[in-house]
Amino acid sequence: MSNIKEIQSTCAYCGAGCQIRFSVDTAQNKILEAAPAKGRTNEGTLCLKGWYGWDYLNDPQILTKRLKKPMIRKRGKGSPLEEVEWAEAISYVADRFTEIKNTYGPDSIMGTGSARGAGNEANYIMQKFMRACIGTNNVDHCARI
Numbered sequence: 001m002s003n004i005k006e007i008q009s010t011c012a013y014c015g016a017g018c019q020i021r022f023s024v025d026t027a028q029n030k031i032l033e034a035a036p037a038k039g040r041t042n043e044g045t046l047c048l049k050g051w052y053g054w055d056y057l058n059d060p061q062i063l064t065k066r067l068k069k070p071m072i073r074k075r076g077k078g079s080p081l082e083e084v085e086w087a088e089a090i091s092y093v094a095d096r097f098t099e100i101k102n103t104y105g106p107d108s109i110m111g112t113g114s115a116r117g118a119g120n121e122a123n124y125i126m127q128k129f130m131r132a133c134i135g136t137n138n139v140d141h142c143a144r145i
């Protein structure tokens with residue numbers, strides 16, 4: 001008897017709600033592959049994230065270990081990341097933004113909202129920050145891919 005089961009679900013990556021069909025190895029509790037299902041919003045198609053962006057479900061540490069503290073490359077590009085306190089990280093980012101903005105202008109900076117995890121309020125604050133503090137309309141969202 002096969003342990004492979006087809007399970008239809010909703011893609012969890014962005015908010016479009018595409019229907020997705022997972023092949024799941026129930027013995028190992030592992031997703032093997034994904035394919036589009038005929039949903040109202042996706043009509044039998046998926047974007048790349050739907051096709052391939054679900055591997056974190058099998059292993060949440062697959063890309064990187066979860067960050068627990070902010071990190072800075074203090075000795076420049078290529079140097080190792082070092083853990084720092086939030087106050088130092090925020091001050092570092094503020095200084096770099098100011099430096100870049102003063103040298104290249106506000107339109108040299110862009111903010112991208114995240115469909116995953118940040119939430120509507122955080123994305124709203126981010127776009128407000130880009131417009132009001134940085135002074136650019138360069139604001140977009142990862143779903144545009």
Ligand code: SF4
Pocket residue numbers: 011012013014015016017018042045046047048049050051
């Ligand atoms: S657009 Fe892509 S990421 Fe968003 S729900 Fe559909 S397949 Fe998933």
